[in-house]
Structures are given as structure tokens and as C-alpha cells.
Amino acid sequence: YGTPAPGGCSTRAADENFDYLFKIILIGDSNVGKTCVVQHFKSGVYTETQQNTIGVDFTVRSLEIGGACGSMQVWDTAGQERFRTITQSYYRSAHAAIIAYDLTRLSTFESVPHWIHEIEKYGAANLVIMLIGNKSDLWEKRHVLFEDACTLAEKYGLLAVLETSAKESKNIDEVFVLMARELIARNSLHLFSEGTLGSLPLDSSPVLVAQSPSEKTHCSC
Numbered sequence: 001y002g003t004p005a006p007g008g009c010s011t012r013a014a015d016e017n018f019d020y021l022f023k024i025i026l027i028g029d030s031n032v033g034k035t036c037v038v039q040h041f042k043s044g045v046y047t048e049t050q051q052n053t054i055g056v057d058f059t060v061r062s063l064e065i066g067g068a069c070g071s072m073q074v075w076d077t078a079g080q081e082r083f084r085t086i087t088q089s090y091y092r093s094a095h096a097a098i099i100a101y102d103l104t105r106l107s108t109f110e111s112v113p114h115w116i117h118e119i120e121k122y123g124a125a126n127l128v129i130m131l132i133g134n135k136s137d138l139w140e141k142r143h144v145l146f147e148d149a150c151t152l153a154e155k156y157g158l159l160a161v162l163e164t165s166a167k168e169s170k171n172i173d174e175v176f177v178l179m180a181r182e183l184i185a186r187n188s189l190h191l192f193s194e195g196t197l198g199s200l201p202l203d204s205s206p207v208l209v210a211q212s213p214s215e216k217t218h219c220s221c
């Protein structure tokens with residue numbers, strides 16, 4: 001897939017003039033590195049000492065995908081149990097979810113079915129779900145095999161599994177580009193059927209709603 005333009009869709013005003021709006025919720029156990037991943041996506045910088053997220057943090061970045069400008073709105077949620085009721089209220093308006101685990105801690109991978117269940121319970125139907133195994137730089141401490149993550153992704157019909165490292169800048173943009181492409185592909189099918197392609201609304205209403213289940217349940221690596 002293509003490389004995002006360095007400063008987002010640079011000739012445009014990043015927050016208002018875009019073709020697509022993607023709302024993505026980022027979930028997973030505490031300390032798997034969700035905030036580091038989203039900060040790296042936003043600024044290209046890794047910050048070692050992150051505080052645990054309190055409730056939900058919002059980040060936005062524009063991405064150029066196939067000549068169109070997409071605004072990626074990422075809701076970075078707290079993994080800590082005590083914030084569950086706050087984070088649950090953010091599932092409803094999301095087009096997609098990214099579930100993160102820490103590939104050095106098996107328990108965070110074993111929680112993935114729980115997070116899928118949360119999406120099914122609180123999210124819209126047919127939400128696009130991607131799985132990321134973070135901290136791939138710590139490969140000598142690996143406790144989760146990539147093959148096992150792929151098996152789980154296939155079992156639950158997830159879009160893809162990517163192993164990432166916020167610390168070593170591995171696969172971070174790829175996660176969001178892949179997600180954006182999938183959402184555009186699904187939405188295009190919907191728009192064709194409605195006969196409205198080419199007249200995408202630019203107001204605050206959700207531009208992208210995942211309408212049809214995807215054929216893709218493969219691991220993308």
C-alpha cells in the first residue's frame with residue numbers, strides 16, 4: 001500500500017477539508033502500548049514514559065490514500081478495568097476497531113476474545129477489526145507466536161494481524177493505511193449501490209459506515 005504524504009494531505013486544511021472521515025477506536029489491555037502507537041502515528045515520535053490513559057484520548061491525522069484525503073480520528077482508550085464504562089460509550093460511533101496486545105505478555109493476547117466481545121456488545125454491526133501485536137522490538141522476550149495471532153484472527157474474521165513497534169517505528173503507519181483502504185473499499189461498494197459516488201458529504205455526519213462483511217480474513221504479513 002502507498003506511503004502517506006509526509007504532512008498529511010498537505011495542500012488541504014487537515015481538520016476540515018477531507019474526502020473521508022474514519023473513526024477508529026483503539027482498545028486492548030493496559031500497558032500494551034496503545035498510546036505510544038497512536039502518538040507515533042500522530043507525530044512520528046516515540047515517548048518512553050507514558051502515563052496510563054485516563055478514560056479516552058482523541059487524536060486526529062490526515063492521510064492521503066489513493067489520491068483522496070482521509071481524516072483519521074483515533075480514540076485511544078484506557079485499558080485499565082476501572083475506565084471500562086467510560087470507554088464502552090465510544091464504541092457506538094466507531095467505523096473500525098484496533099485491538100492491541102503486547103507480544104511479550106501472553107495474558108494480553110488471551111484478553112483479545114474479551115475485547116472482540118466488547119465490540120460485538122457495544123459497537124455497530126460488522127465493525128472492521130484489526131489486531132496488532134505491539135513491542136516487536138522485544139523479540140527475544142516474545143510469548144505470543146505470530147501464527148497463533150493469525151489463527152485467532154481467522155477464527156474471528158478479523159481484517160488482519162500486524163506486529164508493530166512504536167519504539168522502532170515498525171508497521172505503525174501501515175496499520176492505519178491498511179484500515180483506511182479497507183474502509184474505503186467497503187464504503188465504495190455501498191456508495192455504488194446507492195449511486196452517490198462522487199458526492200461524498202463533507203459535513204460532520206459519519207462518511208464511512210462499514211456496510212458489508214469483508215471477504216478478507218487473512219493475515220496481511
Ligand SMILES: Nc1nc2c(ncn2[C@@H]2O[C@H](COP(=O)(O)OP(=O)(O)OP(=O)(O)O)[C@@H](O)[C@H]2O)c(=O)[nH]1
Binds near residue numbers: 079138
Ligand atoms: N519496547 C517497547 N516498549 C513499548 C512499545 N510501545 C510502548 N512501550 C512501553 O510500554 C509501556 C506502556 O505504554 P502505553 O502506550 O502507555 O500503554 P497503553 O496501552 O496506552 O496503556 P493504558 O493507557 O493504561 O491502556 C510504556 O512504558 C511504553 O514505553 C514498543 O513498541 N516497544
Ligand SMILES: [Mg+2]
Binds near residue numbers: 034051052053077079
Ligand atoms: Mg494509554
